[in-house]
Amino acid sequence: MFGRSKPVVLEPYGHRRKRGRPxxxxxxxxxxxxxxxxxxxxxxxxxxxxRLSAGESAKLRNAYDSTEAERKRLQQALADTEQKLASTTAQHKSLQEEFAGSRARIERLSEDLATTVAALPPDPRGGTVEVRAGRFTVRGGALVYDVVLARERAGTRPTTGVLQLQLIGSSAKSPETTVALKPVPISFTTHEVVRGSQPLPDGFRPREAKVQVLDRPAGAALGMRVMLVK
CATH class of the missing domain: 1.20.5 (Single alpha-helices involved in coiled-coils or other helix-helix interfaces)
Known part of the structure; x- marks a missing residue:
């Protein structure tokens, strides 16, 4: 009872943990x-x-890069197309304005021509179609002509027919020769200036030009006048 006391050890977890156990x-x-x-x-x-392997990942990356490059190319192409469209639109607008200006000038010239034709002396022979004026010259073996035609009583329906030129002159074989040129188709409402040139026979020198307006080749005469060839 009064012997030596032993030390008391307190274990916080209630019992001692075995060594080696986590x-x-x-x-x-x-x-x-x-x-x-x-x-x-x-x-x-x-x-x-x-999950992708390293090779598949590389292929996917390459495909992405290729797609991105194609997208950028298409985007640039779209920008270029839009720029060209804008340029074409501006050019079209400029052409429209130029066309409108040309049309106005043509209308003014037509009015001036009508005034000039009205001021020309009338055809002394009269007829359905009057030959108001004409100019005939020989250049390089061809007859160059300008003939002014007019209708006094012009309607809405145009007059159609042919302009037939018969030239009176001389040649090496004959002092008096008549040459008929190829008929020229015509169609006009109030007035018309017929211009052109036709070849002449070799050695032929015309003095006068008989201008005939026919309803058709070798048809009825609508007007006629004789003029000098200069």
Whole structure:
């Protein structure tokens, strides 16, 4: 009862832990890590898309780069096309304005021509179509002509027919020769200036030109006048 007392050892966890055994919290932590890793592997294998290999990743990257380059090329092509369209639109607008200006000038010239034709002396022979004026010259073996035709009683329906020129002159074989040129088709409403040139026979020198307006080749005469060839 009064012998030596032994020291009392207090164990905080109620009992002494066996040596060599890891603590419980460490075991739980490692188990959780293992379970989590296993879960990640299961999810990747079953639910996520399959992972790409290094070669497949390189192919995918190359395909992406190629697609991106093509997109940039198409974008640049679209920008160039839009620029060309804008330029074409501006050019079209300029042409429209130029056409409108040319049309106005043509209308003014037509009015001036009508005034000039009205001021010319009338055809002394009269007729349905009057030969108001004419100019005939010989150049390089051809007859160059300008003939002014007019209708005093012009309607809405144009007059159609042919302009027939008969030349009176001389040649090496005959002092008096008549040459008929090819008929020229005509169609006009109030007035018309017929211009052109036709070849002459070799050695033929015309003095006068008989201008005939016919309703058709070798048809009825609508007007006629004789003029000098200069």
């Amino acid at each position: 603590p419980r919290w460490l075991v739980l932590l490692l188990s959780g890590v293992v379970v989590g890793a296993a879960g990640v592997v299961v999810v990747q294998e079953r639910y996520l898309p399959p």
